[in-house]
Structure formats: C-alpha cells, structure tokens
Amino acid sequence: MILELADIRIHAGQQDAFDAAIIKGLTEVIAHAKGFRGYKVNKGIESPERYVLMIFWDTLENHTVDFRQSDAFVAWRTIVGPFFASAPVVEHFDLLGKSA
Template sequence: MSDLLAAPVLEHALLPVRAGAREAFERALEQALPLVQAMPGCRGVRVSRNLERPGTYLLLIGWDSVEAHTVGFRESEQYVAWRELLHHFYDPFPVVEHYVTVV
C-alpha cells in the first residue's frame, strides 16, 4: 500500500471513545482496519492515540477520491462490518472530513 499522505484525498476523523472502552476499541480496530485497507481506492490507513486525551484517536485514510470513500466503502458490505465493530464505541459520534493537498 502506498503512502496515505500522498493520496489525492485524505479522510480525517477524531474518534472520541467512551470512557473505559479504550482496550476493547483497540482490539475491535485491529479487526476493522483490514476491511478498509482492502477497499479499491484506499491508499493507506493510520490510527493514532492522543497523548493528552488518551480516549481520543486520530483516523487518517488516504483515498483516490472522495467517492472511493463515500460510495465505494460506505455502500459496501465491509462498511456494515466496520460499523458493527466500531460505531458503538463513540461518544459523541465523530465528524468525518476530507482534505486535499494545498502545498
């Protein structure tokens, strides 16, 4: 998989995980990441934990296009499994945004 930062579109989401659920979230994340990594148009994935707020994670996914994420992934069986694995951990639900390189 190529460098996600070199992707034409970078998905960004801060994932606020419910108190006390961090370890379970990280185990579920290990199962969920291969689902998105195998999707056409995915250039790479990185999840980092915030040092100052350990219940907050930064999700970055490189995509070939916004549609690769919003249509290709979100309308797939893999997204159904992703949602079942991860969405119950969030409080509040994360805002997902897409970025393109300026410089």
C-alpha cells in the same frame, strides 16, 4: 489522493478493547476497499478516549460512495461503532504539500 480525517471519541475505559477493534476493522475491512491506499491512527495522550484516524483514498468517491454505500461499511461500523461516545467528525482533504 484524498485524506479522510475522522476525529473519534470513545467511551472512557474502553481504550484497550477499541485499540484492538480499530486495527481489526482497518486491516480486515477497510484495507480491502476500492481506492484504499493506507491509514494512520493516533490515540490521544491528554485525552485518552480521543483518536484521530487518517485514511488515504484514490478519490473522494472511493470513500463517500464505494465504501460508505457498501456492506463493508456496515461491517466496519459493527466492529468499531459500539465504542463511539458520539458520532465521529469526518472531513476530507486534498494534499497541498509535504516533506520527505
């Protein structure tokens, strides 16, 4: 399983609207993508305009090819993109270990 980690910064004062938009985009768009296995999204306390989005994929290609090169990616960015203060920083990780 691959973890996609996106560090997202939004425009100040848009948190409530973005909270609704990101959940909509995750549940209505990304959740139906090939290889999607789940997500977690956290919002900053000290930095309320910062969000950390974790999406779990079967393979790296499920994100980088199947999703990113699809119409679903365009739909996702249409929902959340207007809130971005800058482009999200996105990286991928393999699981090394975990607790219960």
